[in-house]
Amino acid sequence: MFREIAGRSDLTNLTVFDGYPPASDRKAWERVPESYRMELIREGERWLGYGYPPIYASDYMEFCRTGNRSRFEEKQFQRRTVLNALVMAECAEYEGRFLDDIINGIVLICEEAAWQLPAHNTYVRDAPQHILPDVTRPVIDLFAAETGAVVGMAEYLLRDALKAVSPVISKMVDHSLEIRVFGPYLKEHFWWMGDGKTSMNNWTSWCTQNVLTAAFTRAAVPAAGREIIGKACESLDYFLAEYGEDGCCDEGAQYYRHAGLTLFNAMEVLNDVCGGIFGELYKEKKIANMADYIRRVHVAGPYYVNFADCSPKAGPCRAREYLFGKRTGNGKLMAFAAEDYRRCGDKLDLQEHNLMYRVQAAFAHEEMTEYGNGWGEEKAGESKRGEDWYFPSAGLFIARDERFCLAVKAGDNGDSHNHNDVGSFTVYCDGRPLFIDVGVESYTKKTFSPKRYEIWTMQSRYHNLPTFGGVMERDGKQFGAGQVEYELGREKSWISMELIGAYETCFVSSYRRRACLEKGRCVRITDRWEGDGSGEDVVLSLMTCVRPETVQREGELWMHVADMGVCRIAGGGAAVTEEIPVTDPRLKTAWEHSIFRTLVTFGGREMTLTVSGGR
DSSP states (O other), X not given: OHHHHHHTSOOOSOOOOOSSOOXXXXXXXXXXXXXXXXXXXXXXXXXXXXXXXXXXXXXXXXXXXXXXXXXXXXXXXHXXXXXXXXXXXXXXXXXXTTHHHHHHHHHHHHHSSOSSOGGGOOSSTTOOOOSSOOTXXXXXXXXXXXXXXXXXXXXXXXXXXXXXXXXXXXXXXXXHHIIIIIHHHHHOOOGGGOOSSSOOOHHHHHHHHHHHHHHHTSSSOOTTHHHHHHHHHHHHHHHHHTSOTTOOOTTOHHHXXXXXXHHHHHHHHHHHHTTTTTXXXXXXXXXXXXXXXXXHTEEETTEEOOOTTOOSXXXXXXXXXXXXXXXXXXXXXXXXXXXXXXXXXXXXXXXOOOHHHHHHHHHHHXXXXXXXXXXXXXXXXXXXXXXXXXXXXXXXXXXXXXXXXXXXXXXXEOSTTOXXXXXXXXXXXXXXXXXXXXXXXXXXXXXXXXXXXXXXXXXXXXXXXXXXXXXXXXXXXXXXOEEEEEEOOSSEEEEEEEOGGGBOXXXXXXXXXXXXXXXXXXXXXXXXXXXXXXXXXXXXXEEESSOOEEEEETTEEEEEXXXXXXXXXXXXXXXXXXXXXXXXXXXXXXXXXXXXXXXXXXXXXXXXXXXXXXX
């Protein structure tokens, strides 16, 4: 798509990016509501006289030595988030109060030995990382590209004010971008750029967005501007080729923000500097579906359907979701994003270290606070019922009624950020998590290594799935669901599949799962296995975020999950519940306390779970 459009133009009339006004355009910035500008200023005042954290070589080396990546990243990210807050405050006020601290931040970042994270300090995908960066050969990873966009946007927004202090600040930024971003981008081939053979993920659109932002916020169009655009278009085509027509992000809702939305901003920059020629892409069905994905996988409040490394609390919608909906003519997405923005209290995103996103939020704030006000109340029934989806590209099934949201993941175990979760399900009742997908702990060296599936959150036995004599699902695209059938209907929606293809086991020849939402009544999940051996060797894991009460009643096992619902289990044998303390900071953002795994053996060949609301 991108290369075809670029090929129709000789790209001789490229312009610098002016999608958002610099701070010197006071009329434009004073159109940002005063209350919002005051909030930006108050946030900036928190960091006046701030001592940016020092970053030592030993901080960089810690990842290779111990596997810990969070301590270095906290320092690096903090530098950028503080710089962004100070820049936004200066843009709001424009009296020079914040400039010294901004200059300190820009100079310190430009003086860093490298911008890539230690976890990404390699030239070959999935190869061992080098303990220290080679300053003569920069690596462009997610955060090197994003740092380029941050300092590039900061210099663009405050160019006049910075030059009034010293013209060398802009020269320093330009020089750093040239040697750390533009030079390597044009001379090296990093895996995320794509080659038509290697699989892509969010890195492709995310890095490309930031390279484009850094390049076209310069005072003049880069001499290599056409070459940069050509390479960007090639990468974005490779990225799009990984998506099905349904627009499903196989990395989950959380990664939509780093995938679909970064594609959006790459399109915004390209369209701006190329005279609007890329605007026609917003009419493409695949791109429109990619935009709307986040609305389709929303459950209620902060919760989203999650799988793989995605958290059930995937983060609130902000300006980018709203603007993507606006560009694709999707009023429902605009209203959904605006409602979510208001639900979260219109607060500044204080942890955002991409300055472009902060600027977009400032200029969309007033429109979002007004658009579709009251939509959430008026359309509540529509949002809960009638929004069933099946995404064939990832095998993701979602069914809803007034009380329940049932999601099932078919597909295979070769997704980006994969967990071995083929066939697993989640159930929400009245917007609250009843059967859960845990998510992922904080990333370490082990997370993206051959030992990934030693981590418990990645394993099928910590999803709502069976084990066979202790045998779990395997990772890889060859391990997936078969014979998938589904139906989306007004009275009921269901999906069925054969799961044995996700395992390597000798005594079970078949394991079929059928999950159905009988609308207005219950969720019913029926599992049946065939093969040699005993039902005691077939054990179903059921994950909950509260300890269930289990009792035998009327020949069935009843699981009461707090006051949310009851799961009646027919055909089950013994049941044991174990507590899993949640201590990891990343997991604690979703689950504040312990989570629980209930292990249920089969009493025979078939087990049926019937989930109804209340006790």
